[in-house]
Amino acid sequence: MSKRLAVLLGAVAMPVVAAPAVAQSTTADPTQAEAADDTDGVADVIVTARRRAENAQKVPAALSVVGGALIDQSYTVNTQGLTTLIPSLNYSSANPRNTAFTIRGLGSSVVAVSQANDGLEPGVGFYVDQVYHARPATAAFDFADLEQVEELRGPQGTLFGKNTTAGALNITTRSPTFTQEGFAELSYGSYNLVQAKGWVSGPITDSIAYRLSAVSTRRDGVIDNIRTGRDTNTLGTQAVRGQLLFKPDDAIQMRVIADFTNFQAYCCGQVYLRTGTSLRAASRQFGGPAGLAAQFGYTPASTNAYDRVTDIDGPLGVDTNEGGVSAITDWNLGFATLTSVSAWRFWNWDAENDRDYTGLPIQSSQHIPSRQDQYSQELRLASNGTGPISYVVGLYGFRQRIVGRPISIYGPAAARYLIGTTTGTNNTAVPANLLDGYGQDGRTDFRSRSYAAFGEVNWRIVPTVTATLGLRYTQEDKDGYYNTTVSGGPATTSAALINARLGVLRPQSYDAHDSDGSLSGRGNIAWQPTENTMAYASYARGFKSGGINMSGLPLDNSNRPVLATAVVRPERNETYEVGIKNTLFDRRLIVNIDGFYTKVHDFQATVVENSLTQTVQLRGYLSNIPEVTVKGIEADVTAVLLPGLSARTNFAYSDGEYSNYPAGPCPLEVQTAATTQCSLTGRRLASLPHFALTAGLDYTRPVGTGAVFVHVDTASRSGYNGDPSLSRFTYIRGYNLTNANIGYRFADGLEVIVWARNLLDADYIQNLTIQAGNSGLILGSPSDPRTIGGTIRFRM
Numbered sequence: 001m002s003k004r005l006a007v008l009l010g011a012v013a014m015p016v017v018a019a020p021a022v023a024q025s026t027t028a029d030p031t032q033a034e035a036a037d038d039t040d041g042v043a044d045v046i047v048t049a050r051r052r053a054e055n056a057q058k059v060p061a062a063l064s065v066v067g068g069a070l071i072d073q074s075y076t077v078n079t080q081g082l083t084t085l086i087p088s089l090n091y092s093s094a095n096p097r098n099t100a101f102t103i104r105g106l107g108s109s110v111v112a113v114s115q116a117n118d119g120l121e122p123g124v125g126f127y128v129d130q131v132y133h134a135r136p137a138t139a140a141f142d143f144a145d146l147e148q149v150e151e152l153r154g155p156q157g158t159l160f161g162k163n164t165t166a167g168a169l170n171i172t173t174r175s176p177t178f179t180q181e182g183f184a185e186l187s188y189g190s191y192n193l194v195q196a197k198g199w200v201s202g203p204i205t206d207s208i209a210y211r212l213s214a215v216s217t218r219r220d221g222v223i224d225n226i227r228t229g230r231d232t233n234t235l236g237t238q239a240v241r242g243q244l245l246f247k248p249d250d251a252i253q254m255r256v257i258a259d260f261t262n263f264q265a266y267c268c269g270q271v272y273l274r275t276g277t278s279l280r281a282a283s284r285q286f287g288g289p290a291g292l293a294a295q296f297g298y299t300p301a302s303t304n305a306y307d308r309v310t311d312i313d314g315p316l317g318v319d320t321n322e323g324g325v326s327a328i329t330d331w332n333l334g335f336a337t338l339t340s341v342s343a344w345r346f347w348n349w350d351a352e353n354d355r356d357y358t359g360l361p362i363q364s365s366q367h368i369p370s371r372q373d374q375y376s377q378e379l380r381l382a383s384n385g386t387g388p389i390s391y392v393v394g395l396y397g398f399r400q401r402i403v404g405r406p407i408s409i410y411g412p413a414a415a416r417y418l419i420g421t422t423t424g425t426n427n428t429a430v431p432a433n434l435l436d437g438y439g440q441d442g443r444t445d446f447r448s449r450s451y452a453a454f455g456e457v458n459w460r461i462v463p464t465v466t467a468t469l470g471l472r473y474t475q476e477d478k479d480g481y482y483n484t485t486v487s488g489g490p491a492t493t494s495a496a497l498i499n500a501r502l503g504v505l506r507p508q509s510y511d512a513h514d515s516d517g518s519l520s521g522r523g524n525i526a527w528q529p530t531e532n533t534m535a536y537a538s539y540a541r542g543f544k545s546g547g548i549n550m551s552g553l554p555l556d557n558s559n560r561p562v563l564a565t566a567v568v569r570p571e572r573n574e575t576y577e578v579g580i581k582n583t584l585f586d587r588r589l590i591v592n593i594d595g596f597y598t599k600v601h602d603f604q605a606t607v608v609e610n611s612l613t614q615t616v617q618l619r620g621y622l623s624n625i626p627e628v629t630v631k632g633i634e635a636d637v638t639a640v641l642l643p644g645l646s647a648r649t650n651f652a653y654s655d656g657e658y659s660n661y662p663a664g665p666c667p668l669e670v671q672t673a674a675t676t677q678c679s680l681t682g683r684r685l686a687s688l689p690h691f692a693l694t695a696g697l698d699y700t701r702p703v704g705t706g707a708v709f710v711h712v713d714t715a716s717r718s719g720y721n722g723d724p725s726l727s728r729f730t731y732i733r734g735y736n737l738t739n740a741n742i743g744y745r746f747a748d749g750l751e752v753i754v755w756a757r758n759l760l761d762a763d764y765i766q767n768l769t770i771q772a773g774n775s776g777l778i779l780g781s782p783s784d785p786r787t788i789g790g791t792i793r794f795r796m
Contacts, residue, residue, distance in 0.1 A: 040587075040640075041585070041586050041587025041588040041589075041640050042583075042587050042588065042589075042590050042638050042639070042640055042646075044056075044057075045057075045065050045067065045148075047059060047063065047065055047148075047150050048150070048170065048172070049061060049063055049150055049152055049159075049170065050159055050392070050456070051159045051339075051380065051382055051392050052382055052390075052392070057534065057581050057583050057590065057592075058534065060466075060468070060524055060525075060526035060534065060536030060538065060579070061152065061153075061154070061524075061536070061538070061577075061579075062152075062153040062154060062577060062579055062594040062596065062634060063150055063151060063152050063153065064085075064086045064088070064089075064150070064151040064153075064636060064650060065148060065149070065150050065151075066082065066085050066086065066148060066149045066151075067147075067148045068146050068147045068148055068174065070085070070696075071143070071146050071148075071149070073698070073711045073741075074696070074711065074713050074739065075187075075739070075741070075755060075757070076143070077142045077143055077195075077215065077217065078139075078140065078141065078142050078143060079091055079099075079101060079126075079139045079140070079169070080093065080140075082149060082151075082169075083715065084694060084713055084714075084715040084737060084739065085650075085694055085696070085713065085715075086151050086650065086694065087634075087650050087651060087652040087692035087693055087694045087715070087717075088103055088104055088151070088153060088634060088652040088654070088692065089101060089102075089103055089151055089169075090102045090103075090105070090687060090688070090689070090692075092687065092766070092767045093140055093766075093767065094268060094270070094767055094769060094781065095267065095268035095318060095351060095353070096137050096140040096141075096263055096268075096318060096320055096349075096351075097137045097320070097349050097351065097368070097370075098137075099136050099137050099139055099140045100122065100136050101122075101124055101126075101136065101139060101169075102123070102124060102166060102687065102688070103124050103151065103153055103166045103167035104153060104154075104166065104167070104596070104598065104630055104632065104652075104654055104656075104688075105630050105654055105656040105685050105687065105688030106123055106124075106165060106166035106167075106573070106598065106600065106628075106630060106656075107122055107123035107124040107165075107166040107167075108120065108121075108122045108123050108124075108136065108604070117547075117549065117550055117551045117622065118135075118370065118372075118402040118404060118444060118446045118550045119446050119478070119480050119547045119548035119549055119550035119568075120547040120550075120568065120604065120622075121134065121162075121544065121545055121547060122136045122164070123164055123165045123166040123544050123571070124136075124164060124166045124167055124168065124169065125156055125160055125161075125162055125164035125167070125168035125169070126138070126139050126168070126169050126171075127160070127161070127168060127169065127170050127171060128171045128173070129171070129172060129173055129255075129257055129326060129328065130161075130170075130326075130328060130341050130378075131161075131324070131326050131341065131343040131345065131376065132160075132161045132162040132376060132398065133345065134162075134372070134374050134398075134400050135347050135372055135402075137320070137322075137347065137349065138261075138322045138345075138347055139169075140263070141237065141239060141261040141263060141322060142215050142217060142237045142239050142261065143171070143215070143239075144173070144197070144199075144213040144214060144215045144239045144240070144241050144259075145173055145174050145183075145197075145199045145211075145213035145215075145241065146171065146172070146173055146174065147172040147173055147174045147175070148171075148172055149169060149170070149171050149172075150169070150170040150171075150172075151167065151168075151169055151170075152167050152168045152169075152170060153167045153596070153634075154166075154167055154538075154540055154542070154575045154577060154596065154598070155167075155520065155522065155540040155541065155542025155543075155573050155575055156168045156542070157452075157454065157472045157474070157520050157521075157542060157543065158454050158455070158456045158470025158471060158472045158520070158521055158522055159392055159454070159456055159470065161341075161376060161378050161396045161398065161452075162396075162398060162450065163452065163472065163474050163518075163520060163542065163543050163544070163545065164542065164544065165542035165543065165544040165571055165573035165600065166542075166544075166573075173213070173241065173243075173257075174199070174201070174211065174213075175211065175243070175245060175255060176201050176202075176209035176210050176211040176243050176244065176245035176255070177201045177202065177203075177209055177211070178202075178203045178209050178247075179202065179203075180201070180202035180203070180796070181200070181201050181202065181795075181796055182198070182199065182200040182201070182795070182796035183197075183198055183199050183200075183793075183794070183795050183796065184197075184198040184793070184794050185197040185198060185791060185792070185793040185794075186791065186792050186793075187755075187789055187790065187791040187792075188789055188790060189755075189757075189787050189788060189789020189790070190785075190786070190787040190788050190789060191219050191220040191221075191222060191787065192218075192219065192220045193217075193218070193219040193220075193235075193787060193789060194216075194217070194218050194219075195215070195216065195217045195218075196214075196215070196216050197214070197215040197216075198213070198214060198215075199211060199212060199213035199214070200212055200796075204244075207246065207247050207248050207249075208244060208245065208246055208247075209244070209245040209247070210242075210243065210244055210245070211241075211242070211243040211245075212240075212241070212242050212243075213240070213241045213242075214238075214239065214240045214241070215237075215238070215239050216237070216238045216239075217235050217236070217237045217238075218234075218235055218236050218237075219234060219235040219236075220234055221233045221234040221266060221267075222308055222784050222785060223269055223271060223308045223309065223310055223782075224308060224309045224310070225269070225309075225310050225311065225312060226301050226309055226310070226311050227301075227310075227311040227312065227313055227359055228313075230266065231266070232266055232267065232268075232269040232310060232312075232316060233265075233266075233267050233268055233269060234265045234266045234267060235265055235267075236263065236264045236265045237261070237262065237263045237264075237265075238261070238262045239259070239260070239261040239262075240259065240260055240261075241257065241258070241259040242257070242258050242259070243255060243256065243257045243258075244256045250332070251331065251332040251333075252329070252330065252331045252332065253329070253330055254327060254328065254329040254330075255327070255328045255329075256325070256326070256327045257325070257326045257327075257328075258323070258324070258325045259323050259324060260321065260322075260323035261321060261322055261323060262320075262321040263318060263319075263320045263321065264317075264318065264319050264320075265317070265318050266316055266317055267316065267317070267318045267351075268316075268318060268351075268353075268781075269310050269312055269316055269354070269357070270310075270357050270768075270769060270779035270780055270781050271301075271302070271305050271307075271308065271309065271310050271357075271779065271780060271781075271782060272300040272301070272302065272303055272305065272310075272357075272777070272779065273305045273765065273768055273778045273779055273780035274303075274729060274778045275287040275776050275777060275778065276668045276669065276727065276728075276729030276730075276770075276776040276777075276778055277668075277669060277776055278668050278669060278670070278671040278672070278774065278776055279669075279670060279671060279672045280671065280672060280673055280774075281673065283295070283420065284420065284673070284775070285775060285776045286771070286775040286776045286777040287776060291775075292416075292417055292775055295416065296360055296413065296416070296417075298358065298359065298360055300358070301359070305763075305765065305780050305782045306763040306782055308782055308785070310357070311358070311359035312354040312357060312358065312359060313354065313358075313359050313360070313361055314352070314353070314354030314355075314356075314361075314363065314364055314365065314411075315352040315354070315364075315365060316352060316353065316354060317351060317352055318350075318351040319350045319351065320347075320348060320349045320350065320351065321347075321348050322345065322346060322347040322348070323345070323346060324343060324344050324345030324346060325343070325344055326341065326342060326343035326344075327340070327341070327342045327343075328340070328341050329341075332384070334384070335383065335384060335385075336381050336382055336383045336384055337381070337382050337384060338379070338380075338381050339378075339379070339380045339381075339382065340377075340378070340379055340380075341376075341377070341378045341380075342376075342377050343374075343375070343376050343377075344373070344374070344375050345373070345374050346371070346372060346373050346374075347370075347371070347372040348370070348371055348372075349368070349369065349370040349371075349372075350367060350369040350370075351367050352365055352366065352367045353366050353367065354366075355408075355772060356417075356771060356772070357769070357771060357777075357779045358777070360413045360417065361411035361412050361413045361414075362410065362411055362413045362414045362417045362418070363408065363409070363410055363411060363414065363772075364409050364410065364411040365407065365408070365409040365439075366407065366408045366409075367407055368404050368405065368406045368407065369404065369405045369407075370402060370403065370404040370405075371402070371403050371404075372400060372401070372402040372403075373400065373401055374398065374399070374400035375398070375399050375400070376396070376397065376398040376399075377396070377397045377398075378394060378395070378396045378397075379394055379395050380392060380393070380394035380395075381393050381394065388459065388460040388461075389457065389458070389459050389460070390457070390458045391455065391456065391457045391458070392455065392456050393454070393455035393456075394453070394454055394455070395451075395452070395453055395454075396450075396451070396452040396453075396454065397450070397451050397452075398448075398449070398450040398451075399447070399448065399449045399450070400447070400448050401445070401446070401447045402444075402445075402446045402447075403443070403444065403445050403446075404443070404444040404445075404446075404550075405441070405442060405443055405444070406440065406441075406442045406444065406484060406551075407439070407440065407441055407442075408439050408440045408505060409437065409438075409439035409440075409488070410435040410436065410437070410438050410439060410489075410504070410505075411435075411436060412432070412433055412436040414434075414435035414436070414438070414504070415430050415431065415432055415433065415434035415435040415436070416430070416432055417773070417775075418435065418504055418773050419434065419435070419500050419503070419504070423496055423497065423499075423500040424496035424499070424500070426496065428494060428496035428497060428500075430497065430500060431490065431492075431497075433489075433490055434489060434490065434492070434497060434500070434501060435489055435501065435504060436489060436490070437488040437489050438486065438487075438488045438489030438501060438504070438505065439486065439487065439488050439505070440484050440485070440486050440505045440507075441484065441485055441487070442482070442483055442484030442485060443481075443483050443484075444480070444481065444482050444483075444550050445480070445481040446478070446479070446480045446481075446548065446550050447478065447479045447480075448476065448477070448478040448479075449476070449477045449478075450474060450475070450476050450477075450545070451474070451475045452472055452473060452474040452475070453472070453473055454470070454471065454472035454473075455470065455471060455472075456468060456469070456470035456471075456522075457469055457470070464527060464528045464529060465525070465526070465527050465528075466525075466526045466528075467523075467524070467525050467526075468522070468523065468524035468525075468526070468538075469521070469522075469523050469524075470521050470522045470523075471519065471520075471521040472519070472520050472521060473517065473518070473519050474517065474518050474520070474543060474545070475515075475516075475517045476514070476515070476516050476517070476518075476545040476546070476570075477513075477514070477515045478513065478514045478515075478545075478546070478547065478548055479511070479512070479513050479514075479548075480511070480512045480513075480548035480549075480550050480566070481510075481511050482508060482509065482510055482511075482512075482550055482552065482553075483508070483509040483510075484507055484508050484509070484552070485507045486501075486502075486505050486506065486507050489501060502559075506555065506559065508552055508553065508555075508561050509561070510553060510561040510563060510566060512548045512549075512563065512566035512567055513548075513567075514546050514547070514548055514567045516545060516546055516570055518543040518545075518570060520540075520541050520542055520543040521540070521541055522538060522539065522540035522541070523538065523539050523540075524536060524537070524538040524539075525537055525538070532582065532583040532584065533580070533581070533582050533583075534580070534581045535578075535579070535580045535581075536577075536578070536579055536580075536581075537577070537578045537579075538575075538576070538577045538578075539574070539575070539576055539577075540573075540574070540575045540577075541572070541573065541574055541575075542571075542572070542573035542574075542575065543570055543571070543572060543573070544570060544571040544573065544604070545570050546567060546568050546569045546570040547567075547568045547604075548566055548567060548568070549565065549566055549567075549568060549621065549622050551622070553565050553566055553621065554621050565621050565623060568604055568622055568623060568624060569602045569604075569623075569624045570602065571600055571601070571602050571603055571604055571624075572600070572601040572602060573598060573599070573600050573601075574598065574599045574600075574601075575596060575597070575598045575599075576596065576597045576598075577594060577595070577596040577597075578594065578595050578596075579592065579593060579594030579595070580592070580593055580594075587640075588639060588640045589637075589638070589639045589640075590636070590637065590638045590639070591635070591636075591637050592635065592636045592637075593633070593634070593635045593636075594633070594634050594635075595631075595632070595633045595634075596630075596631065596632060596633075596634075597629070597630075597631040598629065598630045598631070599627065599628075599629050599659075600627065600628040600629070600630075601626065601627055602624040602625075602626070603624065603625050603626075603627065603628040603658075604622065604623075604624055605622075605623070605624070605625045605661070605664070605724060606620050606621070606622060606623075606664065606665050606724055607620065607621060607622075607623035607624070607625060607663055607664070608620045608663050608664060608665055608666075608675065608676070608677035608678075620665050620675065625658065625660065625661045625662075625663075625664070626659075626660035626661070626662075627658075627659045627660040628656065628657070628658055628659060628661075628685060629656065629657060629659045630654055630655070630656035630657075630685065630688070631654075631655050631656075632652065632653050632654035632655060633651075633652075633653045634650075634651065634652045634653075635650070635651045636648075636649075636650045636651075637649050637650070644699060644700040644701055645697075645698070645699045645700075646697070646698050646699075647695070647696065647697050647698075648695065648696045649693070649694065649695040649696075650693070650694045650695070651691075651692070651693050652691070652692045652693075653690065653691055654688055654689070654690065654692075655690065656684065656685030656688045657682060657683060657684055657685055658680045658681060658682070658683050658684075658685060659681065659682070660681055661679065661680040661681050661683070662679050662681060663677040663679070664677065664678055664679065664680035664724065664725070665677075665678065665724060665725040666678040666725060667725045667726055667727035667728065667729075668725065668727040668729050668730070668770065668774065668776060669727060669728060669729065671774060678725075680724075680725075680726060683726050684720075684721065684726070686720070686721045686722065686723060686724045686726060687720055687721070687722060688720055689717040689718045689719065689720045689734065690718045690720075691716075691717070691718040691734075692715070692716070692717045692718070693715070693716045693717075694713065694714070694715045694716075695713070695714050695715075696711070696712060696713040696714070697710070697711070697712045697713075698710070698711050703744070705746070705747040706744055706745050706746045706747050707744070707745045708742070708743070708744050708745075709742070709743055709744075709745060710740075710741075710742045711740065711741050711742075712738070712739070712740040713738070713739050713740075714736060714737065714738040714739075715736070715737050715738075716734070716735070716736040716737075717734055717735060718734040719731060719732060719733045719734040720732055722765070722767060722768040723768065723770060725770075727770075729776075729778055730768055730770065730778060732764075732765050732767075732768065733764065733765070734764075735762055735763075735764030735783070736760070736762055737758055737762055737764075737783070738758070738759045738760050738762070739755070739756065739757050739758070739759060740755070740756055740759050741753050741754065741755035741756070741791075742754055742755075743791075749794055749795040749796065750792070750793070750794050751791070751792070751793040751794070751795075752790070752791075752792055752793075753790065753791040753792075753793065754788075754789075754790050755788070755789055755790070755791060756786060756787070756788045756789075757784070757786070757787040757788075758783065758784060758785065758786045758787065759786065760786075761785060761786040762783060763782065763783060764782075764783045765780040765781065765782060765783070766780075766781040766782070766783060767780070767781050768780040768781070
């Protein structure tokens with residue numbers, strides 16, 4: 001017993017804190033559709049969605065699972081790649097910091113709730129080995145050596161560490177093994193893509209095993225900068241993960257994990273997409289004979305985004321990394337298993353952007369060097385056995401600090417472009433160099449603390465009917481400090497010119513505090529009429545904590561920050577769901593269907609109004625809107641069609657709308673010189689396609705002493721609006737992305753593969769941006785062109 005206590009106390013006593021923990025289980029090959037031999041059907045998929053190892057077909061909830069073998073076979077190395085396999089997951093990233101993903105259209109989109117705002121939390125929980133990652137930016141890094149990914153849809157919180165309203169991505173890496181094994185992979189492809197992956201695992205002693213995993217990716221840029229002659233949007237990532245598994249006996253084990261990921265690249269630029277028009281004066285719009293481009297004699301490098309060329313003249317580059325240490329301890333007490341997960345993580349960010357995205361020297365530099373540290377601790381007790389009552393109860397603690405330094409510097413073309421030739425009521429002439437060298441420097445400091453108690457009980461009322469009730473109480477406390485100063489530019493005593501310059505950048509300083517407690521939970525009833533069919537219905541009430549606006553506030557008539565706008569209230573989410581799961585034809589066909597209806601109160605979005613702020617003019621700022629609703633149907637089908645031939649398809653239909661949004665930002669086409677508000681009530685929710693479909697095919701056929709294998713996956717999404725103002729100029733058309741590979745597996749484990757990413761060379765826009773200043777210039781991130789390459793892979 002002393003040996004067990006030493007292991008458990010060692011985990012809890014680490015100077016870190018935790019996220020959810022589950023005993024690691026040995027699962028069937030998790031490709032879901034891979035048949036072991038001619039008589040087998042779809043392999044069982046073991047998930048930990050309810051904090052215990054269960055067959056996915058027995059879990060009464062909507063979820064999608066991507067196994068490690070499918071991840072390897074499809075060359076999925078990051079969260080963006082998962083969207084090709086999971087239709088209800090949407091991903092958007094202008095750069096690693098401004099990364100966001102949504103489930104069923106909810107969460108936090110880059111355009112609607114900027115992830116550069118450190119005072120806000122995502123609506124989709126991102127967990128790796130049961131540790132919550134607080135900053136969505138860390139989801140942009142490459143994966144290394146994954147066991148599987150579970151996408152859990154709807155509010156999570158009664159079982160997961162941090163409370164989230166939209167859902168969670170539960171990612172599990174492969175655990176150390178007590179048998180020696182290894183894997184190595186080297187790929188080369190178009191644009192000088194070089195990727196190396198590998199892992200090795202085995203015993204150190206009879207009770208200690210290790211695992212070491214790594215991945216490195218580099219690629220030339222896919223956008224040509226014709227001004228500098230340098231390709232932009234390169235890739236340069238490295239990730240390493242080391243693990244130790246301590247297992248002194250069958251009752252207790254501790255898994256210690258340390259990881260580090262680095263991203264350095266000449267990235268991330270966007271290209272000209274289109275020019276929109278507004279009701280502003282012709283001289284304040286980008287296009288037209290009297291427009292800003294004509295005034296500077298400027299012509300974009302190309303007006304076809306899929307030429308993938310730019311002429312940006314400002315500095316560009318990303319230098320970011322993240323890592324941490326965690327300890328997961330499971331102690332089988334007989335009647336229950338006690339789990340502790342302790343973790344410390346960090347994230348460093350620095351990047352420079354040319355935020356005007358043109359060859360004009362408007363903004364010469366913008367970046368926000370940041371550092372985040374987070375600590376978490378979770379203790380959980382989960383019942384063992386197969387009795388009529390099972391339960392999970394736990395405590396969770398989390399705290400983080402994010403320190404940032406917002407920097408912006410303007411160039412010689414900024415005054416003409418952003419202010420014009422005259423300003424003020426007296427039409428004071430604006431010197432061309434008024435903003436040259438003018439800039440902002442500052443400091444932000446955000447701290448949050450979260451504590452929760454949670455539990456969930458399952459009661460098998462009769463052998464075929466089980467009821468579930470889960471509750472969670474969360475207490476959140478947040479503090480934010482924001483301070484910026486301005487300096488530079490030519491000296492002037494003109495009040496009109498000083499005010500014009502302050503209209504571009506103005507110093508601000510404020511402190512804010514938010515404290516909130518919330519009760520959330522869910523109820524579920526599951527009916528299993530046969531061994532192979534289960535139907536369920538559920539209600540969940542989720543809670544996404546409030547935040548503090550750490551990107552600056554509207555100003556009052558005395559040019560002071562309006563503190564009433566500093567705090568963003570929590571979101572309250574109600575989700576109703578029904579579903580049915582079927583395992584048919586001796587496990588050769590799995591068909592799962594669910595329908596849902598979600599209502600979100602106090603949705604966090606941009607608001608334009610002055611009833612609270614009493615500002616000089618209406619201003620847009622981050623706040624809450626009364627209500628958003630989303631409803632839809634989802635289906636997952638997996639089948640073994642013939643010996644060695646398997647297929648899968650996943651479908652999602654979603655209808656989301658701003659059901660009550662009375663004071664939103666106006667679409668570009670109706671904007672005037674003054675900032676105005678527009679009702680968006682009844683309009684479609686931004687960044688949510690109506691339809692999304694993913695499908696895949698795997699075929700293996702013995703040839704000689706080895707086997708030939710073919711893999712194809714494809715994803716289609718209908719069009720959607722890429723900006724919350726819902727302008728007709730910010731609509732993103734639907735697209736299809738298809739990837740494929742073919743290879744030969746030798747008897748000794750060696751594989752030789754030829755692959756293609758974006759096989760059909762589809763052109764589509766991944767995300768878009770309205771240029772700052774609302775000139776009408778719309779920028780976009782075009783899809784990567786077709787990439788063809790080869791891989792050599794060896795398993796030991």
